[in-house]
Amino acid sequence: MNQTTDSKKYYPTALALYITYFVLGIAATIMGQYKLNFAAQWGAKVLENGSYDVSGVVAVIAAIGLGRLIAFPVSGPLSDRYGCRLSGVSGCILYAVFFLGIAFSPNLYVGYVMAVISGMANSFLDTSITPSCLEIFKEKGNIANVFTKLSVSIGQFVLPFAIRFVAAEDMPFHTIFIVTAVIIIVDGIFLLILLFPSFEKVKKGQGKEKEKMKFAPAARLIGACNTVTVDEEGRLTGHNTDGVGFVRNLQEHGVEVNGKKMVLLGAGGAATAICVQAALDGVSEICIFNRKDEFYANGEHTVKKNHRSSSGMQNFHSSIRRGSCIKGSNRGM
Incomplete structure (x- = not known):
């Protein structure tokens, strides 16, 4: 009306x-x-x-x-x-x-x-x-x-x-x-x-094309997505399911990450996804251990993005006693 x-x-x-x-x-x-x-x-x-x-x-x-x-x-x-x-x-x-x-x-x-x-x-x-x-x-x-x-x-x-x-x-x-x-x-x-209907000014680089693809928080933090969903209006959303799949598997086996400390071995792609998802799910502290190889800087960057403390190369045994240890190196999960 x-x-x-x-x-x-x-x-x-x-x-x-x-x-x-x-x-x-x-x-x-x-x-x-x-x-x-x-x-x-x-x-x-x-x-x-x-x-x-x-x-x-x-x-x-x-x-x-x-x-x-x-x-x-x-x-x-x-x-x-x-x-x-x-x-x-x-x-x-x-x-x-x-x-x-x-x-x-x-x-x-x-x-x-x-x-x-x-x-x-x-x-x-x-x-x-x-x-x-x-x-x-x-x-x-x-x-x-x-x-x-x-x-x-x-x-x-x-x-x-x-x-x-x-x-x-x-x-x-x-x-x-x-x-x-x-x-x-x-x-x-x-x-x-005479009056004309109002219009939205189209600015350079701010068209609808840019808004068609959105990314879930995990995919945005990881910097990669492996799954794309399409809603009823045709909008695309990119997700990364590596981390959420791993955390869900832990929960199904009775291991909760919320409020816990996590020790992560490795800083590659799989480890990054786990680290990000754990941070989003409320892990209290993440300790990443990795050799000084091509993934070392990636590990430091991941920690900074998630605003979690890293114990760097502190004593591994004292860190692992208070939480979960996850192997995410290039030798396998």
Whole structure:
């Protein structure tokens, strides 16, 4: 109930966003309706039948797709980092430039640049409208998408009637371009002042990818995991089962480590896992004995990480009398 009430304050924003797609529908087809007019405006070759060569206009129309490709790597990250409002307003500005620029373009080259700008506007609006409307209509995502396509279709449906009206009133063909530019400018102003759903700023190196994999305390302290679990939401958690398996085996045989002193022979991988798990399970003191080989520094590091005291090379027999002795050297467990 609260979510629905909160969403209603964004309905004017949704309407303004759908109007931009109405304009998009016009922009996608209007140049194809005026190929001969643009060919004449750009000084195209006159054919034998008295019409103009429209091949250059067709090439300009194809540049709309190029504009989308150019803006695609920029529009998405821009929307993620600064919000959908900026992308939406940017799309409106670019479309205004397109409609006014193409209407009075003196030659094919300027027309080509305007078509590229039209494609860029399309790309910026895509990264604003869809995520914003899905956020506004959280529980009705399918309806939000239907209205997006409907807005485009309405623009394409209305355009032929507008063309016929302009022709019947003997107005210049630029009229529709100018009127559409005014619509998108006014709509862009509304997008500047209307409320948008809040968004989380995406910071570099702090995306969802980084949060997908978590590590259990033992795996984090050991620095290695041998088991990965997946929860219902698809999040991964890394575990190390070496230490917990060993401690559980001790408990099953009546040996508790909580509050006890542990003497550990060796400081390799298996010994590290046992040491960490014992510390997590409440062992009072851990004494690690190891030769000064490649694992010696590893043993000291393990003790420091677990904040447990180490007796170093103190008398082994006095240490073992008060707790459990575990052999974890490279000679076997």
